[in-house]
Amino acid sequence: MSVLDEGCTPKMSFKIAGGVPASRSESPWMTAIYNRLKIFLCGGTLITKNYVLTAAHCIIDQTALYVRLGVKDTFCFKGQCLDSNWNDVVKATIHYDFDPTTMLNDIGVLILKKEVKFNARIWPICIMLDDKINSSGFMTYSAFGWGSTHPNNTESSPILNSITLERKNTWHCLEMDEVWEFSDKLICAGNIKGDTCKGDSGGPLVVYGKYFGKQVAVQAGIVSYGSPSCNKNGAYTDVMAYKDWIRAKTQPTTHIQELLYKECGSSWTGGIDVLHFEVFVMNRNFTGSLITDRK
Numbered sequence: 385m386s387v388l389d390e391g392c393t394p395k396m397s398f399k400i401a402g403g404v405p406a407s408r409s410e411s412p413w414m415t416a417i418y419n420r421l422k423i424f425l426c427g428g429t430l431i432t433k434n435y436v437l438t439a440a441h442c443i444i445d446q447t448a449l450y451v452r453l454g455v456k457d458t459f460c461f462k463g464q465c466l467d468s469n470w471n472d473v474v475k476a477t478i479h480y481d482f483d484p485t486t487m488l489n490d491i492g493v494l495i496l497k498k499e500v501k502f503n504a505r506i507w508p509i510c511i512m513l514d515d516k517i518n519s520s521g522f523m524t525y526s527a528f529g530w531g532s533t534h535p536n537n538t539e540s541s542p543i544l545n546s547i548t549l550e551r552k553n554t555w556h557c558l559e560m561d562e563v564w565e566f567s568d569k570l571i572c573a574g575n576i577k578g579d580t581c582k583g584d585s586g587g588p589l590v591v592y593g594k595y596f597g598k599q600v601a602v603q604a605g606i607v608s609y610g611s612p613s614c615n616k617n618g619a620y621t622d623v624m625a626y627k628d629w630i631r632a633k634t635q636p637t638t639h640i641q642e643l644l645y646k647e648c649g650s651s652w653t654g655g656i657d658v659l660h661f662e663v664f665v666m667n668r669n670f671t672g673s674l675i676t677d678r679k
Contacts, residue, residue, distance in 0.1 A: 388634065389432040392510035392600060403624040413509035413601065414544060416455060417494070417586060420448035427529045427587030429603055433499045435634045437511070438586035439606050439621065440478035440492040447493060449473035454506040456544045469506075472497040478631060479626070484511050488600045490608040490621045493633050499562050502556050509588065510602045511623065511630060519624045522591045525573055529584030529607060549589070551599065562610070562617040569625040571605045574617030585609070589620050592651040605627045 415428040415436050424444035428451065436451055443449060451532075478492040495644050500506060528546045550573060557563045557572035571589065588607030603623050610618030623630070 386513045387600075388511035388513055388630065390594075392431075405464050407575045411544060411546070412454070412505050412507050414453075414455075414587070416526055416530060417442060418450045418451040418551075419446055422450060424530065426585045427531075427607070428494065429588045430506065431493075431510055431511050431603070431630070432498060432634055436473075436494040436496065437588075437603070437606065437630070438492055439490045439493065439608055439624070440482040440609070441484060441487065441490055442492065442586040443476045443492050444478055444482070444484070446476065449476055451494065451496065453500065454503075471500070479629065480522045480638065483509075485610055487619065488565060488567050489569070491606060491623070491626055491629070494584070509590070510600045511617060511627070512602055513631060515627070518671045519622050519625065522604055523588050525551070525571075525589040525591055525604060527573075527584070527587065527607060529587035529588055531582050531584030531587075547575060547577075549575050549618075556569075557617050557619075559619070562587065563619045564609075568623045570608075571620040571622050572617050582612075584592070587624075626642060 411613040415430055415438075416424060416429050417436070419425050426438055428436045428438035428442075430453060431437045451473060453469055453471065460553060473494045474497045475495040476492060477495075481489040482491070483489065502508070514522045525548070526546055527549050528544060530541050530544055542563075552562075552572045552574060554563060554566060554570060554572045558566050561572060562574075563572055572574045573589065584607045587607045588603045589607070590601050591604045592599060593602055594600070604619035605623055608619045608621050610616065
């Protein structure tokens with residue numbers, strides 16, 4: 385079993401309508417994302433010391449972005465959030481196949497200007513890279529966000545909330561117009577008592593499991609979209625279906641490797657890179673392919 389960042393193991397014991405307040409120790413990987421005016425946009429998750437994962441629709445066409453880490457109450461008064469910190473975003477990348485019309489491939493990453501120092505209040509969520517693990521094995525999730533706590537309230541909640549959601553059949557959700565288009569990279573989930581709501585976009589669907597004997601939080605999805613009434617099933621990007629894309633964007637790669645992921649459309653997994661090359665030696669051309677699963 386492998387994870388993106390070994391720092392996601394716990395350092396201490398271990399949008400949302402109808403949800404309950406979440407403690408900072410319960411969700412140290414939560415990040416709040418702001419635009420150039422430092423107006424709250426969406427949630428996100430810290431996945432390494434330099435990267436935040438969020439929804440593509442949250443960051444597309446934004447001229448400047450900031451993230452805030454280690455915070456539960458976004459309205460806390462100056463001097464009362466001493467362990468929270470701001471970080472500039474130096475680059476925002478959305479998935480090359482993101483479609484704003486269907487909302488498919490609604491996933492993006494932010495590169496932070498300053499490397500994050502992990503502590504008891506701030507550390508990354510686990511991103512599973514093991515090909516044998518996928519989201520189909522999980523039926524219950526915890527969602528986190530600063531979204532509205534009532535559909536008639538357009539303001540985001542200052543307090544981070546969480547709610548338990550159950551996975552639903554995606555085809556059924558499509559028939560009920562709860563998802564806009566079927567995809568095996570989409571999770572449909574909901575709760576009869578509440579749902580994610582306005583402002584929860586970009587936040588995580590979380591599952592919990594064992595990693596080398598420790599209980600860890602694993603990100604299974606990203607809040608994408610849902611009903612304006614915030615009381616039906618919603619659509620979530622399946623993070624476990626984008627392992628290779630996340631790996632390619634967050635781990636050192638060459639420009640050629642990045643093009644392979646983007647242009648060649650390989651469905652191979654396990655971090656396999658294919659490099660086509662042509663060399664000229666002693667007046668003769670030699671061509672071939674280098675196939676490797678090692679960096």
